[in-house]
Every structure is written in C-alpha cells, then in structure tokens.
Amino acid sequence: MPDPQQRAENVPLSIPRRLEPEDAQLALQELQTILKRQDVVESLAQRHESDDKSHQLGGLLHKQHENEIRAIINDLHPADIAFILESLPVQERQVVWQQVSAEHDADVLLEVDDWARESLIESMDHQDLVAATGTMDADEIADLAADLPPDVIAEVQKGLTEGERAQLLEAMGYPEDTVGAIMEFEMVRVREDVSLEVVLRYLRRLQELPDHTDQIFVVDRQDKLQGTLHLTSLLVKDPETLVSSVMLTDYLTLNPLDSDADAAGAFERYDLVSAPVVDDQGRLIGRVTIADVVDVIQEDSQEQALSRAGLQEEDIFAPLSDALRNRAPWLFINLCTASIASLVASRFEGTVSHIVILAFLMSIVAGIGGNSGNQTMTMIIRALAVGRVTGSNAWTLVKRELIVTLLVGLCGGLVAAAFAWAISGSAAIAGVMMAAMVCNMLIGATLGVLIPMLRDKFGKDPAMGSSVLLTFATDSLGFFIFLGLATIFLI
Structure with missing residues (x-):
C-alpha cells in the first residue's frame, strides 16, 4: 500500500470537454465500483500474505486501480470533484483525494464543504498545503484559515506582497456571516478624468478580467468610490468620452460589517452581478459577486433545513x-x-x-x-x-x-x-x-x-x-x- 501522505503530482490534465450535469454522478458510480474491486484485492492479499506471487499481483492491480481513479477524477471540474469527495466515506475519500492532481488542490479545497475539507487537509503534508494555498488570493486564503494549520498560514504569508498580506489580515478580521468575510479584493479601478479609450487600453494590458466583472469602479486618489462604469457603456459609447460623463453615481454599496444575508437579499432585489464594498470613510476596499451570494444562499438554506430538526451540519459518513x-x-x-x-x-x-x-x-x-x-x-x-x-x-x-x-x-x-x-x-x-x-x-x-x-x-x-x-x-x-x-x- 502506498503511503497515504503521498500526493499525485504532475499528472497531465485531459483535454477540456463540455461539462454535463450527469458527469459527477457517473464518475461517482465508476469510482465506487473501482474502490469495491480494490477492497476485494486487499482482502485476498491479506489472506495470502506469504505468497509472493499473490502479493505481486495485488500490487499490480492496486496500481491499475490508482491509474483508473486518476484518469476519472482529473477529467472533472473541481466542483464535481468536491461533490464526489463529499459523497464517499472518509477512508475512500482519502484514497480518491490522493489521486487528485495537485493542480486541482486549491480549487477543490475551496469548493468542498467545511465538514469534508477538514479530513482532506488532515491527509495533506505541510508542503502540499503550502503549495495549494500559495496559489490562492488573499480572500480565498481567509476562507480556509480556520481549517489550516498555523504554520502553513505563517509560511504562506511570507510569500505574499505587503498589500496581499494586509488584505489577508483584514479579511480574517471580519466576523463570519458578514460581507467582509465573503468579499473579494480583485477588481478593476479607474479614475474619472480619463477617456474610455484609455480605460480600454488599460483593460487590454490585463491578462484577464476578474470573474463576474460587469462594472468598473471609479475612484479618486484616496480610493474613495465616485461611481461605477458598466462594461456595456464602455463598449458602446464614444471612446473619446470621459469616464465622468458616463459613470453611474446612483449605485448600491455594502459595508464590510453588513450581514451576508442582507447582501444576498439586495442582490436578489436589484438583480446585481457585483456590488462594491466601502468602509466608513467611503473608500473602496472590495466587492461581492453573484458567485459569493449564491454560496451564502445555499449555505443558509441548508442550515435552515437542518436547524428546524435541531441538527447542525455534519459529515454524513462521520464517526x-x-x-x-x-x-x-x-x-x-x-x-x-x-x-x-x-x-x-x-x-x-x-x-x-x-x-x-x-x-x-x-x-x-x-x-x-x-x-x-x-x-x-x-x-x-x-x-x-x-x-x-x-x-x-x-x-x-x-x-x-x-x-x-x-x-x-x-x-x-x-x-x-x-x-x-x-x-x-x-x-x-x-x-x-x-x-x-x-x-x-x-x-x-x-x-x-x-x-x-x-x-x-x-x-x-x-x-x-x-x-x-x-x-x-x-x-x-x-x-x-x-x-x-x-x-x-x-x-
């Protein structure tokens, strides 16, 4: 048996394919079949432990099963991998987790529910955790901070810039269930005294836009929010027009200490894709996106259903x-x-x-x-x-x-x-x-x-x-x- 602390690294990813809702369910059934076969092999190997041929054959079959698991699991979206891991008992979960490509580690840890994440983190060694966490943004690291060992957080902080370190400490300082705990720091800022052509040239220099970017935030030199510029306006207006002429000054803002449930209600009421988060001085410090809000709504719905029966969220395969x-x-x-x-x-x-x-x-x-x-x-x-x-x-x-x-x-x-x-x-x-x-x-x-x-x-x-x-x-x-x-x- 391989060391459970080993991680599957440098596994080549398959060619991306179109996602299907049934992919995760089918993959789960295939993995369960492979895991059952592996249990049979291990049981037979224990009965004939003194037989070298049987032991060698068991090792070959075990390696084959690992390759099959790796081929299935690494062809899925991280959210589907998280679903599969949550649907397996702890021991089988660890077996599958060891075959997940290291490139997926960060995304899977962010997607998986808290109760399952704990067991995954416990099975990872220090370097694996540092490698996975080091690819995350400050707000994402803050989401996992409660589950990560202190020495991992300390080492990850060393690799952050001064600004990222400040963002991480700020995000970790907000109470759970507040806007500050779910907000993102990655966003696009521009000044109001530049033309739309300048903004377009600035955007083209970026490698990519932050996820769910539907508007650009207009700030002054003190980072105080002045207005918002929607991408639709940026694309259809005359490039020579100044930002101040087309930006919106009537917009919704959130405070980092607002309830995340109130933020979710605002998104639902006003059909928002993103919203700026400003501090008490009016400075732009982050944003909340529809992806964050959907997570909040889902978590609140699950907690409410469990609470009515007097239950708290737990691993369905818990001891x-x-x-x-x-x-x-x-x-x-x-x-x-x-x-x-x-x-x-x-x-x-x-x-x-x-x-x-x-x-x-x-x-x-x-x-x-x-x-x-x-x-x-x-x-x-x-x-x-x-x-x-x-x-x-x-x-x-x-x-x-x-x-x-x-x-x-x-x-x-x-x-x-x-x-x-x-x-x-x-x-x-x-x-x-x-x-x-x-x-x-x-x-x-x-x-x-x-x-x-x-x-x-x-x-x-x-x-x-x-x-x-x-x-x-x-x-x-x-x-x-x-x-x-x-x-x-x-x-």
Whole structure:
C-alpha cells in the first residue's frame, strides 16, 4: 500500500470537454465500483500474505486501480470533484483525494464543504498545503484559515506582497456571516478624468478580467468610490468620452460589517452581478459577486433545513460518536415532549375507555394542528431571513395567520366532523372533533408565528429546533383540548 501522505503530482490534465450535469454522478458510480474491486484485492492479499506471487499481483492491480481513479477524477471540474469527495466515506475519500492532481488542490479545497475539507487537509503534508494555498488570493486564503494549520498560514504569508498580506489580515478580521468575510479584493479601478479609450487600453494590458466583472469602479486618489462604469457603456459609447460623463453615481454599496444575508437579499432585489464594498470613510476596499451570494444562499438554506430538526451540519459518513452528539440532544428533548403529551392523554383514561373511538380520532387533531403550524412557521422563518418581519408588523402577521387558519380550519373541520360521524354515528363526537381541530389549528398557527419571532428577538436561530417545540405544543394541547371537550360534552 502506498503511503497515504503521498500526493499525485504532475499528472497531465485531459483535454477540456463540455461539462454535463450527469458527469459527477457517473464518475461517482465508476469510482465506487473501482474502490469495491480494490477492497476485494486487499482482502485476498491479506489472506495470502506469504505468497509472493499473490502479493505481486495485488500490487499490480492496486496500481491499475490508482491509474483508473486518476484518469476519472482529473477529467472533472473541481466542483464535481468536491461533490464526489463529499459523497464517499472518509477512508475512500482519502484514497480518491490522493489521486487528485495537485493542480486541482486549491480549487477543490475551496469548493468542498467545511465538514469534508477538514479530513482532506488532515491527509495533506505541510508542503502540499503550502503549495495549494500559495496559489490562492488573499480572500480565498481567509476562507480556509480556520481549517489550516498555523504554520502553513505563517509560511504562506511570507510569500505574499505587503498589500496581499494586509488584505489577508483584514479579511480574517471580519466576523463570519458578514460581507467582509465573503468579499473579494480583485477588481478593476479607474479614475474619472480619463477617456474610455484609455480605460480600454488599460483593460487590454490585463491578462484577464476578474470573474463576474460587469462594472468598473471609479475612484479618486484616496480610493474613495465616485461611481461605477458598466462594461456595456464602455463598449458602446464614444471612446473619446470621459469616464465622468458616463459613470453611474446612483449605485448600491455594502459595508464590510453588513450581514451576508442582507447582501444576498439586495442582490436578489436589484438583480446585481457585483456590488462594491466601502468602509466608513467611503473608500473602496472590495466587492461581492453573484458567485459569493449564491454560496451564502445555499449555505443558509441548508442550515435552515437542518436547524428546524435541531441538527447542525455534519459529515454524513462521520464517526458514530460525532453523529450521536449532533442528533441526540434534540431527540432527547423530543422524547421528553412526547412523554408529556402521553401524560396529558393518560389523564383522560376514563374518557377514552368510555368512548374508545376517541383514541383513534385524537391523533388526527394533533397531526393537523402540527401541520398547520409548520406551514405558518415555514413562511415566517423565510420572511425573517429576508428581513420582511419587523416589530411594527408582527401583530398584523399574527392576526392574518389566525384568520387564514380559522377559515382553513372550518373547512377542514367540516370534513373531519363528517368522518367522525361516519365511523362513530354520533353527531356529538363529530361536533367535538370539529371544535378541537379548529382550536388546535389556531394554536399551531399562533405558535408558528411566535416561536421563530421570539427566538430571533433574543438573537437565536429562529429555525433551530422550532419544529420540535411546535410539535410538543400541538400534540399536548391537541390531546388536552379534544379529550377535555369530550369529557365535558360526551360524558
């Protein structure tokens, strides 16, 4: 077996080809087949360890498998390589990672999710990390700084210019989830007193434009932003025209301490491709692009989906101990809340034993209340995420949701009452069923608004464990209301 610390270097890249959405999926299936074959070879080699011929054959097959992995993985886009690595268990992930061309290292480390990046970095030696990180821009190094060993960061800093080092320290100084943490430093600046012809000549001297360049930033000698010049204007206007005559002075700017979620909302609202980032003195210090914003939106969406179930992001192939620490707390809370709901139901044992059909109907009341609350909660969490909920409209939202839920509850309650009457033959049970369902749906809608808003007010993630808390309330109160009404009107 080769040393797992070895890295595949100087592997010739294949001729670029058109990207297909299915490439990564097909490559993953092929790699999984090769890895399974390799497991069989290693198992046989261990059984015949004393047999020199078997050992030699195993070595040849292992080398063949490495070549096959290398040929598949290095023909893919770095984002597809990252997807494949995230989709493999840790041990297989390391095997494939060792065959990735060193030329792809930097791009893959930037594309892969945080939980998978840690295991990749751990398998790389010092020189590999320095080589990969040394090709990155200052803002990209800052993105990986939390996962990189301190000695690697120190050595990479030595190879940076004074300006790049200052940019790196600045980027690392901004809190997570802020514009400063995602902004880029690479952009094009020009003065307002030059002609468009001068700007065009300047651009032609560049090797390439920064990614997602749709506008050029016009600054003065103190780097204070004066306006923006869109590339479309640069291309169609008279080359002799001065920049000051065609630049836009009405533009959106971001502050490095703004929330990245607010920035994402601005991009969505104004259909932006890029936006300048200025400090409190109005100096241009960076820019945010649509690529950065898409990453923010995707991460927020994933975190929100996990938070509603009380989970944090984890490696799906993580050790059992890590998975237990992530999942057990809220499951334990859910167990406690379910026990309370059962305790509430047990207090009405006499009622249920007297009218057995109630045992079958009460789960409907609890379930509908939970579903109604979850619909409301999903809308409120989304509205909070984009900043549409404020203290002044909170009560209006509560009233609106109560009215909508009441109307839906009355319609659904009639259906539930008809069902209860059909299986029980009792109009009284049908009436209790309808009243309990409407009441529990109203409770679910109210809590669906209040739980995320209160958590947000106290600086907590509004989605974290919200569905667990809602289910507890609608189950417990649903049983209490339904069986309580049954006790009062049916016994």
